Amino acid sequence: MQREKSQKFALWRRQLGREKELWFWTLLFLVWWVFFFLIPLYGIVYAFFDYTPGRALTLDRFVGFKNFISFFQTRDAWMIIRNTLVISTLNMTVGFIAPIILALQLDELRQGLFKRATQTISYLPYFVSWVVVASIVTTLLNSDGVVNEVLMNLGLINKPIAFLTTGKYFYALITCVTIWKSLGWSTILYMSAIAGIDQSLYEAGAVDGISRWGMVRYITIPCIMPTIVLLFILNIGNFLNLGYEQNLLLGQSTTQEYWEIIDTYVYRYGIQMGRYSFSIAIGLMKSVIGLILVFVSNAIAKKYTEYSIM
Amino acid sequence: MNKKRLLSSLLAVSLLASLTACGASGDSAGSSGVTDASEVPEVALTDEVNQYGWTVPEETIKITYYACDDDATDQAEEDERLAEVHQIMLDEFNMDITKQIYAQDSTERLNMMLAANNYPDVIVGLTDTMANAFIEQDRAVELTPYLDKYGQDIYATYGDYINLLREEDGSLYKLSSAAGSTTDAMGRDFSIRWDWLQETGLDVPNSFESYYEAIKAIVANHPTTETGEKVYGITAFSQEGAEFYETPLLYMGFYNTATGIYKLNDDGTITHWVDTEEGREVAHYINKFWQDGLIDPDFQTKDYDTSVAFMSNERVAGNIGTWWHNYTGGYQVWMSTSDDYNPEKRMQELTWEETDATPNLISDNYIRTTRVIITDKAEHPEEIVTYWNWQQSPLAIAFNSMGPQGEDMAWVIDEDGNAKIDDRYWYGDPDNSQFLWGDFESKCGSWNYVMANPGYTPVNRKDNPAEGWASPIAAVNMWDLIPNYDEMDKDKLSVDQMMGVYNEETSKTYLTDTTVWNTAFASDSEEATIQQDVKDKLLTDWCLCIMAETDEECDALYDQMVKDLHDIGLDKLVAAQQKALQDNEAKLDGSYWENSAESTEEAAE
Structure with a gap:
């Protein structure tokens, strides 16, 4: 028994020696992960206390689930949840499919220079801040902006449309802008997956006489399906994490009924008002829901496809 | 099983450690404990009164304060801007003041300070809500004994308005960071x-x-x-x-x-x-x-x-x-x-x-909406209150708002000991369209070490508020010099100053005390x-x-x-x-x- 243990240990040491460079670089990231992700997790205890900066977390300040419950008791809780779900769903459907389509289209381009230029240009919006994006969108969609001017000149409308101040346009507006901003960047993983497809499959397809569309349908999409499933499962973990900047910047008073989401509410009523426990509680709630969604979607993917991440 | 037990133990320990860590920053030692003016230590002063009316102390007075300013940019720039004034404060006032600014939301910064139990002697410009957070945690100094001993001019500035800053039990922990009535301005x-x-x-x-x-x-x-x-x-x-x-x-x-x-x-x-x-x-x-x-x-x-x-x-x-x-x-x-x-x-x-x-049309809130407190970190609150008391004087307002006096500066102290504004400053630099301020701000600094200055002209001061100021200044505050156009040479007025004259023809000041x-x-x-x-x-x-x-x-x-x-x-x-x-x-x-x-x-x- 003892000999078996020492043999295992010797084996482990030999393996460690062989992989020392790998372990060195991995260790750096592990340390980073421990300090910046694992240790801060202790902060979730604040969600269960009536926390005031500077005061100790004593048992008499323990409030259980009060901070969680208070969110659902807010005036517009269901409106906020509705908006979050609608915008998230649009992002997870239209916003998820769009980069796949663009990646497939880019793959069909045969002119190398044009393809690379298009790819590079499509990445640019990702690096533009939301403040600048909001400014561009506002300029384009104002009553005397380019969009209204074009529609008027084409005779499609006889007076400018208030795109930015009419609530019913907000879901479409925020989805389009979010997709525009992230579209190019999101294609990178799909492009690399497509690049990794065995070319002999396409050659075999050509011999079998399938069309371009057939190659996409029967070769490219099935080959990148593991990537699609992987990204879908990872993205769904962030289903409720929409961020607040874009909604605050593009939302107006008259569209608040459509732009107020969990993130904007937590920012305005939690962080800005110094209600830290409340903010942490909602953050924790979103994370737990995200984790559940990841497990559920992974289980579904495992059952109905042969791909999963766990 | 053992692994699970180990994991559970680690989790429990980390949670316990977090609770302990949270508690470590806990309630502080409290304020100075001084309850009566007789208990307030003496500030050792020399016989020397400098040209700005400040009685120079024997030992260098050191004050560090955080100026809450959500628009603050860079500490290094601020230090550079204040460098000349800082040196004058050292040489002529025997004071070493350090001003801290942060390019961060001040509420967030103050909460971090509270959580870390790490904040300076004085905090300027905080909201009532944040001032109350310090007071409730016994991290602010009760000012009454110090004001009783060293703050007579501060009392004079406030008059009865000081009662509005008192707590329910009559104690006083905070002052306005810019108290006073507004002047005859537009609204x-x-x-x-x-x-x-x-x-x-x-x-x-x-x-x-x-x-x-x-x-x-x-x-x-x-x-x-x-x-x-x-x-x-x-x-x-x-x-x-x-x-x-x-x-x-x-x-x-x-x-x-x-x-x-x-x-x-x-x-x-x-x-x-x-x-x-x-x-x-x-x-x-x-x-x-x-x-x-x-x-x-x-x-x-x-x-x-x-x-x-x-x-x-x-x-x-x-x-x-x-x-x-x-x-x-x-x-x-x-x-x-x-x-x-x-x-x-x-x-x-x-x-x-x-x-x-x-x-x-103008809401005149005498105590404004921002506060100043002395924290429990201050070792000598009496020295701080002495400095604040000096800040109530016209010469201090001039020094803090326009920098040091001098022939080539924005203002001088005339033979009667009053502040006199230079015509170049008063009528504006023709090559500079900046409102009333010209290029003097960059040259002389402004808002220098302001803590509890009168933000507006104090109306209930014993003396005439305009006293100590040379014509044509009708009134002065930390933000603007209010023109007394009747006493000014119309030919010398710059175009933007003339706008004030034009506007006076069709608009009137409606100022209401909303304190x-x-x-x-x-x-x-x-x-x-x-x-x-x-x-x-x-x-x-x-x-x-x-x-x-x-x-x-x-x-x-x-x-x-x-x-x-x-x-x-x-x-x-x-x-x-x-x-x-x-x-x-x-x-x-x-x-x-x-x-x-x-x-x-x-x-x-």
Whole structure:
């Protein structure tokens, strides 16, 4: 028994020696992960206390689930949840499919220079801040902006449309802008997956006489399906994490009924008002829901496809 | 199994450690413990009084303070800006003051300071809510004994207003970081393009109705700009349309407070503006502009910069807001971009009395809304209070607002020991269009180590507030020197100074003391949430209301707005404001503590 243990240990040491460079670089990231992700997790205890900066977390300040419950008791809780779900769903459907389509289209381009230029240009919006994006969108969609001017000149409308101040346009507006901003960047993983497809499959397809569309349908999409499933499962973990900047910047008073989401509410009523426990509680709630969604979607993917991440 | 146990133990230990860690920063040792002036240590002073009236101490006084400023940029830049003044403070005052700034939301920074139990001797410019957080945690020093011994001029600055800063038990932990009455300055107003008004041949507007008619006539004369862009009557300046109800209501004598705009009834009760007939009248008035296409349809999307550009590009015929909009969006740009600027092209400010009530166009809050505290980290609060006491003097105000005196500086101390402003400063540098300030700010510094200066001219000081200042200064405060045009040489006035003269012809100052309307709610209170809810919903419903296509729709949307706000809890907010008003009035005359004492006695019986 003892000999078996020492043999295992010797084996482990030999393996460690062989992989020392790998372990060195991995260790750096592990340390980073421990300090910046694992240790801060202790902060979730604040969600269960009536926390005031500077005061100790004593048992008499323990409030259980009060901070969680208070969110659902807010005036517009269901409106906020509705908006979050609608915008998230649009992002997870239209916003998820769009980069796949663009990646497939880019793959069909045969002119190398044009393809690379298009790819590079499509990445640019990702690096533009939301403040600048909001400014561009506002300029384009104002009553005397380019969009209204074009529609008027084409005779499609006889007076400018208030795109930015009419609530019913907000879901479409925020989805389009979010997709525009992230579209190019999101294609990178799909492009690399497509690049990794065995070319002999396409050659075999050509011999079998399938069309371009057939190659996409029967070769490219099935080959990148593991990537699609992987990204879908990872993205769904962030289903409720929409961020607040874009909604605050593009939302107006008259569209608040459509732009107020969990993130904007937590920012305005939690962080800005110094209600830290409340903010942490909602953050924790979103994370737990995200984790559940990841497990559920992974289980579904495992059952109905042969791909999963766990 | 063992692994699971180990994992559970680790988790439990980490949670315990986190609780301990949270507790480690816990409650502090408390304040100085000094309860009476006789217990306050002596500040060792020399016999030397410097040219600014400061009695030089024997030992160097060291103070570190955090200046809350959400617009702060860079500590290194600030240090560089203050370098010269810092050296003078060392050499002539024997004081070593360190000013800390952070390019961060001040509330966030203060909460971090509290959590880390790491903050400086003094904190300047914090809100009541944050000041109360320090006070409740016993991290602020009770000032009364120190003021009793070293703060007689501070008491003189405040008069009875100091009672409004006292706690329920009469103790005093915070002062205003800029107390005092405002001066004869401009405020809220309706304004109109003066040259375009002359073209219409109409009289200068003196009522809501005549203003509307004038704007309508101007837009009819000028439907588009020279570049073909549509001209509107008015737009919003960064408030998303809130100024469209705020300014007209103040013309009708309503009071502007932190919790909203109220009508003060004859019996002393207050009514939120949405529940008044005047409120509905204003909604219909603004809606008339909308129905006639006189409001910029994109007014909600305007931020300050785009509004400034909108006005300077001549896209509006007028403005309902404040004088500052006209200055920054109007003639400041036109003056600096035109070689032959004609002052007739200006936004003329207009005020009038719309109803029998006196307008409240400038809310004069004597104690303002930001505070200064001495924290429990300060080893010598008595030295800090001594410095604050000196800051009340005219020479200190001059030093702190305009830098050191000198022949080539913005001001000098004349033979009588009074501050005298240099003509170059007073009349402005012809090559510099900066408002009243010229290039002196970069040369001499401004806002140098300001902690508890009078922000506005103290009116209840024993001496004449203008005393110690050489003509033509009618009054002075930390922000502006208020011109006394009657005593100034008109030929020497710069164009922007002349704007003040022009505006005086059609506008009048309506200044109202709103100090007793002060109120602040704890951030986790129900009232704070209601206040935010009301603010949000009011703006949404108001914008929908004024954008109605018909009078009937406007009426219906107004009714809906009133219903929505009451559903949210407007009545609770009004009740809280009413109570704050009554409490403040009682504090001001001192009866608050008499009543409290009586209540305590009754309870004891």
